[in-house]
Amino acid sequence: MTALERAISDPRPVDGIGARSPMHGLARRSIGFADVLGQSVSATAPSAAATTVPLLLSVVAGAAQVWSLALAAVVALLVAQGVNEFTRRVAATGSLYTFVAKGLGTRASFVTGIALLTGYGFVSMFALGGAGTYAAALLARVVPGVDTSPLVLGVTIATIAAGVALVLARGIRVSTRVALVVEAVSVAIILTLVVVLLQAIAPRADWSALSPAAVSPSSLAVGVVLGLTAFVGFESAAALGVEARTPFRSIPRAIVWTVIVSGAVYVLSSTSFVLGFEVIGETMSESVMPVDQLASAFGVEWVGVLLDASITASFVACAIASMTALVRVLFSMGREGLAPAVLGNTHSRFRTPFVAVVASTPLVASIPVVAALAGAGVWDTMQVLIVVAAGGYITAYVLVCAAAPVFLRRIGELTWPPVVRSIVTVALLLGVLVVFLGEESRSERSLGVWVFLAVMVAGLAWALLRHRSVPGLRHRIGVHDEPIASDVLGGALRSGGTERSGGG
Numbered sequence: 001m002t003a004l005e006r007a008i009s010d011p012r013p014v015d016g017i018g019a020r021s022p023m024h025g026l027a028r029r030s031i032g033f034a035d036v037l038g039q040s041v042s043a044t045a046p047s048a049a050a051t052t053v054p055l056l057l058s059v060v061a062g063a064a065q066v067w068s069l070a071l072a073a074v075v076a077l078l079v080a081q082g083v084n085e086f087t088r089r090v091a092a093t094g095s096l097y098t099f100v101a102k103g104l105g106t107r108a109s110f111v112t113g114i115a116l117l118t119g120y121g122f123v124s125m126f127a128l129g130g131a132g133t134y135a136a137a138l139l140a141r142v143v144p145g146v147d148t149s150p151l152v153l154g155v156t157i158a159t160i161a162a163g164v165a166l167v168l169a170r171g172i173r174v175s176t177r178v179a180l181v182v183e184a185v186s187v188a189i190i191l192t193l194v195v196v197l198l199q200a201i202a203p204r205a206d207w208s209a210l211s212p213a214a215v216s217p218s219s220l221a222v223g224v225v226l227g228l229t230a231f232v233g234f235e236s237a238a239a240l241g242v243e244a245r246t247p248f249r250s251i252p253r254a255i256v257w258t259v260i261v262s263g264a265v266y267v268l269s270s271t272s273f274v275l276g277f278e279v280i281g282e283t284m285s286e287s288v289m290p291v292d293q294l295a296s297a298f299g300v301e302w303v304g305v306l307l308d309a310s311i312t313a314s315f316v317a318c319a320i321a322s323m324t325a326l327v328r329v330l331f332s333m334g335r336e337g338l339a340p341a342v343l344g345n346t347h348s349r350f351r352t353p354f355v356a357v358v359a360s361t362p363l364v365a366s367i368p369v370v371a372a373l374a375g376a377g378v379w380d381t382m383q384v385l386i387v388v389a390a391g392g393y394i395t396a397y398v399l400v401c402a403a404a405p406v407f408l409r410r411i412g413e414l415t416w417p418p419v420v421r422s423i424v425t426v427a428l429l430l431g432v433l434v435v436f437l438g439e440e441s442r443s444e445r446s447l448g449v450w451v452f453l454a455v456m457v458a459g460l461a462w463a464l465l466r467h468r469s470v471p472g473l474r475h476r477i478g479v480h481d482e483p484i485a486s487d488v489l490g491g492a493l494r495s496g497g498t499e500r501s502g503g504g
Contacts, residue, residue, distance in 0.1 A: 017488050022479045023093055023242045023335065025346030027172050033250040035173065036237045038180025040258035043233030043325060045318035047186040048130055048311050050269040051291055053230040058284040061223030064215040066270045068223025069230065073263030076231040078425040080259050082401035083235050084252040085408060085418060091241035092480035094332035095325065096400040101478030103403025109477055112399045113333060114459030118392030118452065120326035121364055123233060124319055126385040129368035129378045131315035132157030138308045154372040161365035164319050168327060168357045171350045172243045175324050183317040187265060189310035193291065197272045200298040205275040225436045229386060230266055232393035234258040236325040242481045327356035336476045338466055387440050387448025394433045401425045
């Protein structure tokens with residue numbers, strides 16, 4: 001018998017390994033790479049973003065939107081590299097909130113945590129509003145005029161929110177796989193439609209409309225700022241660090257591939273829009289549903305039904321994925337004591353942050369439902385919500401990229417490339433944030449800027465109050481998954497029992 005065989009058959013006891021993870025209660029090590037990838041892709045919602053963000057960009061960037069989205073993808077990849085300095089070393093449910101605590105400390109993590117909750121929460125509202133709007137449009141194809149009823153729209157949004165909550169409560173495998181399947185079908189449909197449009201447009205297209213020479217630096221800069229909002233949520237796979245089977249490998253890959261896939265979809269769809277509207281001689285910024293308008297103009301009206309179904313599905317998947325990340329950040333805060341402790345409880349059977357799901361769903365659903373019932377215009381409300389969400393995401397990205405080299409220095413792994421990348425990325429993101437808030441404060445979506453600032457101030461006031469009133473809180477911030485007895489050969493011999501690692 002070799003030494004290795006002896007060690008396996010009769011392992012030496014290992015001291016200092018606990019029987020359960022600090023994040024116990026979740027379905028630990030239960031989902032694979034496809035589920036993790038589905039989480040980030042669905043949170044980004046490339047199908048929905050591919051048809052809504054170019055419309056917003058057309059107002060400020062015009063034909064520069066294609067180059068703006070391509071450069072925004074580069075910025076997002078830089079942020080992904082900063083996030084992955086942590087995801088390769090720390091498995092957490094708190095995502096960027098936990099990572100910043102490891103680099104910049106407690107107070108910076110408070111800012112990041114509130115920013116993340118703002119991002120995930122408001123983009124969930126945005127997704128529910130979009131899902132309800134497009135679902136009502138689909139229904140109107142069968143029952144004409146029903147989409148103009150505030151009651152029908154409000155009930156539709158509330159029903160979708162209840163369905164999302166049910167999926168989240170049933171288990172991480174259920175939520176990630178539902179989101180993955182829905183978003184995969186949605187992306188396939190939108191790509192098919194874009195290809196059909198390009199085939200119809202190409203023979204008559206003026207390709208010089210895409211020339212970089214026609215792009216002004218100011219339009220490009222503002223376009224990159226808004227273009228980055230199409231990528232927010234790509235990091236949400238980091239919230240599955242405890243539940244992923246191989247977190248240090250699958251999560252970094254999922255984050256990078258999400259940016260690549262989303263960027264390709266955005267550039268392709270934006271190209272078809274710019275060329276298409278150039279051919280028909282119309283102004284894209286004045287369109288409400290650009291793909292439907294192009295489909296009608298080029299004689300492929302059947303695209304409209306598939307498009308509405310695709311976007312509805314994408315918005316639903318986005319709501320599932322964004323809520324998945326939101327409740328896990330709340331779970332992490334509850335487990336630490338920053339939020340009420342009850343939020344750190346899990347369902348005994350489904351092993352999900354059940355209390356966080358029940359507590360957050362009514363809050364998230366309330367804004368789009370009230371907007372619908374009041375007849376205030378769900379699309380107008382959604383535009384304000386995405387401004388609030390984008391402000392939260394970009395703030396969190398600034399802090400996590402700044403924290404990366406500090407964290408690496410603390411663990412003795414700092415080299416010069418992460419330092420350079422951090423300086424460049426933080427400078428770019430700060431510029432993006434300032435320009436974004438400045439431009440939006442002068443637009444018809446200016447309410448979103450003030451809501452973002454108010455939410456951040458209120459959230460930070462709450463966090464600082466908890467920091468002062470909860471003894472020892474600062475020592476518990478940054479909790480994450482750790483090896484348990486069943487992970488280590490010989491660990492269980494001293495533990496007196498182990499935590500179940502599977503489930504779902």
